[in-house]
Amino acid sequence: MSEDVRVIKKYxxxxxxxxxTSSYIxxxxxxxxxxxxxxxxVEDAKSHxxxxxxxxxxxxxxxxxxxxxxxxSCDMLTNVIRFYGNTMQGMMGNYLDKNIQTFxxxxxxxxxxxQAICGSSAPTAPNATAWADFLKMQGPTMQGLxxxxxxxxxxxxxxxxxxxxNQTRNLFGNFPFTNFSAAGNPFATPGAPxxxxxxxxxxxxxxxxxxx
Numbered sequence: 315m316s317e318d319v320r321v322i323k324k325y326x327x328x329x330x331x332x333x334x335t336s337s338y339i340x341x342x343x344x345x346x347x348x349x350x351x352x353x354x355x356v357e358d359a360k361s362h363x364x365x366x367x368x369x370x371x372x373x374x375x376x377x378x379x380x381x382x383x384x385x386x387s388c389d390m391l392t393n394v395i396r397f398y399g400n401t402m403q404g405m406m407g408n409y410l411d412k413n414i415q416t417f418x419x420x421x422x423x424x425x426x427x428x429q430a431i432c433g434s435s436a437p438t439a440p441n442a443t444a445w446a447d448f449l450k451m452q453g454p455t456m457q458g459l460x461x462x463x464x465x466x467x468x469x470x471x472x473x474x475x476x477x478x479x480n481q482t483r484n485l486f487g488n489f490p491f492t493n494f495s496a497a498g499n500p501f502a503t504p505g506a507p508x509x510x511x512x513x514x515x516x517x518x519x520x521x522x523x524x525x526x
Contacts, residue, residue, distance in 0.1 A: 320347065320354035324365050330356070345373050405477055 322344065323331045332339045347354050348370075356365045378384045397406045 318353060320352055322354055322356045322369075323359040324356055324369070325359045330369075331359070341369070341373055341376065344369060348373070401481070402478060
């Protein structure tokens with residue numbers, strides 16, 4: 315493990331011990347590490363099992379339960395839960411990850427532009443009023459950034475859909491479906507004969523194919 319990763323040990327009594335400061339810390343302290351972009355890892359003090367995701371989920375739960383507007387609606391959480399155990403679970407996780415990263419990039423660029431306009435002394439996270447005023451002045455720029463975000467989001471979704479189609483093709487592409495026309499089979503090889511389409515060498519009936 316890299317020496318730059320800060321190790322936090324979790325003991326059976328649920329207490330968290332920061333090995334960098336040799337002191338016990340709380341979830342609020344862990345949240346502060348996240349906000350300060352400090353790379354850390356939470357592990358079980360005995361088994362050394364990685365518990366980082368579990369601790370981060372606890373922080374998210376506390377934030378969602380706190381006063382104010384929650385970030386995740388019931389509909390969103392319901393849909394996320396439905397993807398667990400689904401064949402697209404991994405793809406959806408990758409899709410959400412890419413979208414969040416794109417949104418972070420947009421936020422970073424907006425902050426850089428606000429500092430360029432207001433000077434280097436401008437805070438990286440302006441208050442709500444100042445931020446609203448800045449966005450009003452940056453209408454075209456905001457539109458371009460959001461357009462880029464939507465494009466990348468769409469590309470990520472298309473890539474996820476392509477992966478799903480490839481998996482389906484690999485799974486069902488070689489199955490001998492009867493009465494399955496090429497038009498109805500998205501995995502059929504173009505020009506290949508199907509059960510509903512006889513080949514040119516198929517024998518005709520005794521009357522030469524003419525009606526009686």
